[in-house]
Amino acid sequence: MSNESLDPRVNRLKLGEAGEIVKVEEGENWNIYEVFHQEKRGAHHEHVGCVHAPDPQLALVFAKEQFGRRKKCVNLWVVKSSDILAFDVEDEDMFANNLEKTYRDASGFKVMEKINKFKQSK
Amino acid sequence: MYGGGYIFDEPNRKQLREEEQHDEPEKLAAFEERIAKGEKIEPGDWMPAEYRRQLIRLIEQHAHSEIIGALPEGTWITRAPGFKRKLALIAKVQDEIGHGQLLYNAAETLGKSREAMINDLLSGKSKYSNVFNYPAETWADVAVIGFLIDAAAIVNQVANAKGSYGPYCRALERICYEESFHLKQGHDVFIELATGTPAQREMLQDALNRWWQPIMHFFGPPDKVSSHSEKLMQWKVKMASNDDMRNQFLDTYVPKIWDLGLTLPDPALRKNEATGRWEYTDPDWDEFFRVINGGGPCNAERLQVRKWAEEHGRWVRKALMRPAERKTFPVA
Ligand SMILES: [Fe+2]
Numbered sequence: 001m002s003n004e005s006l007d008p009r010v011n012r013l014k015l016g017e018a019g020e021i022v023k024v025e026e027g028e029n030w031n032i033y034e035v036f037h038q039e040k041r042g043a044h045h046e047h048v049g050c051v052h053a054p055d056p057q058l059a060l061v062f063a064k065e066q067f068g069r070r071k072k073c074v075n076l077w078v079v080k081s082s083d084i085l086a087f088d089v090e091d092e093d094m095f096a097n098n099l100e101k102t103y104r105d106a107s108g109f110k111v112m113e114k115i116n117k118f119k120q121s122k
Numbered sequence: 123m124y125g126g127g128y129i130f131d132e133p134n135r136k137q138l139r140e141e142e143q144h145d146e147p148e149k150l151a152a153f154e155e156r157i158a159k160g161e162k163i164e165p166g167d168w169m170p171a172e173y174r175r176q177l178i179r180l181i182e183q184h185a186h187s188e189i190i191g192a193l194p195e196g197t198w199i200t201r202a203p204g205f206k207r208k209l210a211l212i213a214k215v216q217d218e219i220g221h222g223q224l225l226y227n228a229a230e231t232l233g234k235s236r237e238a239m240i241n242d243l244l245s246g247k248s249k250y251s252n253v254f255n256y257p258a259e260t261w262a263d264v265a266v267i268g269f270l271i272d273a274a275a276i277v278n279q280v281a282n283a284k285g286s287y288g289p290y291c292r293a294l295e296r297i298c299y300e301e302s303f304h305l306k307q308g309h310d311v312f313i314e315l316a317t318g319t320p321a322q323r324e325m326l327q328d329a330l331n332r333w334w335q336p337i338m339h340f341f342g343p344p345d346k347v348s349s350h351s352e353k354l355m356q357w358k359v360k361m362a363s364n365d366d367m368r369n370q371f372l373d374t375y376v377p378k379i380w381d382l383g384l385t386l387p388d389p390a391l392r393k394n395e396a397t398g399r400w401e402y403t404d405p406d407w408d409e410f411f412r413v414i415n416g417g418g419p420c421n422a423e424r425l426q427v428r429k430w431a432e433e434h435g436r437w438v439r440k441a442l443m444r445p446a447e448r449k450t451f452p453v454a
């Protein structure tokens with residue numbers, strides 16, 4: 001390089017020519033792990049993003065650096081992205097096909113009416 | 123930090139390529155309806171080819187800007203005045219690298235690998251924010267970058283966080299949270315110099331004078347010449363026009379600068395109280411295009427440093443590699 005950098009550390013690198021081609025090979029940045037963050041003991045682990053790592057152990061190290069450096073964190077999980085099985089997003093409507101679900105809810109069962117009716121009939 | 127005017131449109135680029143408009147009309151209508159309703163689009167969803175292409179370009183350039191943006195400030199870590207300033211600057215620069223990674227991951231959900239993005243950065247095919255092609259000459263430059271460039275980036279990132287693509291919005295949410303610390307620590311350095319000795323004020327004024335044009339360039343060319351399409355606005359890829367974001371930035375930060383008795387090197391800069399818009403001398407847009415196409419004072423150094431890092435880190439990456447593992451893409 002013709003111009004000296006303002007950064008002495010950069011000058012020490014003795015950088016090559018500007019036109020030189022540097023290529024990163026596909027796969028050189030390893031695999032992708034999904035990261036789950038637990039904010040406090042007793043809370044769920046929540047998905048927060050992902051990291052690139054060569055194996056689960058290093059994925060944990062990078063996850064701590066990326067997702068545990070500021071906000072409160074007591075634990076992290078990592079899972080290889082390809083190991084996550086999910087429904088096809090196109091099938092979203094299958095969660096909405098049953099209109100009448102009161103039999104699943106507490107509000108679907110009313111006993112006071114029956115109790116009062118029973119008491120009145122006595 | 124840097125969601126700014128780094129979304130660089132090559133001159134004469136056709137916004138929507140003819141062949142890519144032939145998306146299935148029913149799916150396209152459903153897609154546009156979801157966006158109009160404020161729903162987020164997720165990686166597995168159907169999306170128009172042009173939406174995918176534009177998002178990759180946007181998020182990738184944003185990611186590169188975070189990584190390259192760490193370089194001018196990183197220069198000052200070893201020379202930061204005092205231990206607290208040094209710690210804060212290290213933390214900020216580390217955040218910026220983290221932002222780059224969050225954004226590369228968001229772009230990867232759209233199908234372009236991080237390796238391919240890095241290669242496009244190194245070859246010069248993919249751009250990054252133009253402001254980082256200028257040097258940080260003094261400690262006051264760190265103040266101007268941390269305060270005003272981060273502020274400009276926040277204007278853009280807060281707007282983009284309301285966009286339509288889920289993974290990008292989620293990354294930006296985390297990024298914006300950290301940016302508030304960047305802005306605050308930058309403002310603190312700025313105020314310390316502005317309220318300090320005559321020599322400190324002079325140094326800050328000099329930095330402001332040098333950075334004002336790159337800051338005015340930050341949000342990109344004026345609306346009258348920039349070719350942002352209606353479609354990108356409708357699809358909530360582009361959330362605000364360049365001039366609107368620039369105006370919002372000027373409205374918040376120029377009064378804070380003037381209030382300290384500092385000046386900005388544009389005698390025409392004033393707010394038109396009748397229209398609510400700021401008026402200013404058009405910055406030199408030829409200079410902007412000259413710099414973004416490689417002619418700036420630091421373009422070569424920035425890319426050379428990145429190439430050096432890739433080359434000298436390669437043996438570590440290879441030593442840890444497991445060749446039998448197949449590469450996958452993030453799920454969300
Ligand atoms: Fe950032």
Ligand SMILES: [Fe+2]
Pocket residue numbers: 123124218272275301304
């Ligand atoms: Fe930042």
